[in-house]
Amino acid sequence: MGQAEHSPTREILRRLKAQWVEFLRSHSLNTTQQRENIVDAFLRSQEHVSIDQLLARVRKRNPKVGYATVYRTLRLLVESGLANPRQFEDGQTRYEVAGAHHDHLICVKCNMILEFESEEIERLQEQVAARLGGFRVLRHKHELYCLCPKAQGIPGGHCPNEKE
């Protein structure tokens, strides 16, 4: 199964950390051991982490962190724009690092996942949101469920998955 990994660059991570510090400051929130542990573990994670996974990682360093703190901190991470929640079909909410965001193209036959980005689409999204009543887009999800040329039965069609 094709899995696209997106590791945020060190540069992005630095910016996100700064954003977090600024968020704490501007909301008069304290810096605590636990929050630091959780945020660091979250930013270090390179995929969509569930609460459980995140808690497990945090506890390796600081064994007595509780569930509630992870939930509360994750809520702050979402509010501050560092984390995006995603619901897959397993009933667990997972969180992805903002800035590692990509849209996905999925071939429904071979399950390959490609990523894409389109500035034009993003621009149109904002137009749509503005037109519908002055909304500001915070984030989005965009998934295209497709058939690759091969699965379409096109003569000589390839699946990018198997090329090269």
Add this chain to the structure above:
Amino acid sequence: MGQAEHSPTREILRRLKAQWVEFLRSHSLNTTQQRENIVDAFLRSQEHVSIDQLLARVRKRNPKVGYATVYRTLRLLVESGLANPRQFEDGQTRYEVAGAHHDHLICVKCNMILEFESEEIERLQEQVAARLGGFRVLRHKHELYCLCPKAQGIPGGHCPNEKE
């Protein structure tokens, strides 16, 4: 809660109902009063219904239908392809009628859900898919998580939810 309308045509509804009957038949499932009530209420619903909403509607006609039956029937509806589950970020799973596809704009503050369509975006999606390797787009999900003007703190800003 503001819900945009997008009614499947009578023609589509008829086809879906036929699909349901065929599903029951081919899986040797019984037709029951409750299943009929639930499926009809679901197909009649013109937005994304949550379990609660659907149960409430069903109980108007048949007051002693239980939660469990709704859950179980909805699972069948998903299996049969009549319903698509959607997880927005308000913690409730919602279901939309297949064939009544639309994209969504969600206000993360008031949880209002609006629908939108943009031919331009759809055209760009196809361009993207073609460019990535000759893919054909079968369907897609597109969700914009936004803040309404009021939630943005814009002076005099309204939430379309409360206008009029």
Add this chain to the structure above:
DNA sequence: TTCAGTGCAAAATTTTTGCATTACG
């Protein structure tokens, strides 16, 4: 009549909250 389907309530899951205690600033 038979057994799939239902309703209820209890269990399992996931997330939130109340409150005494800890520790940041």
Add this chain to the structure above:
DNA sequence: CGTAATGCAAAAATTTTGCACTGAA
């Protein structure tokens, strides 16, 4: 020190399951 934040456990909220009873075929 004062009070925001934590940890724990209890409460909510959502979904699933067990089981005796009902009703479709």
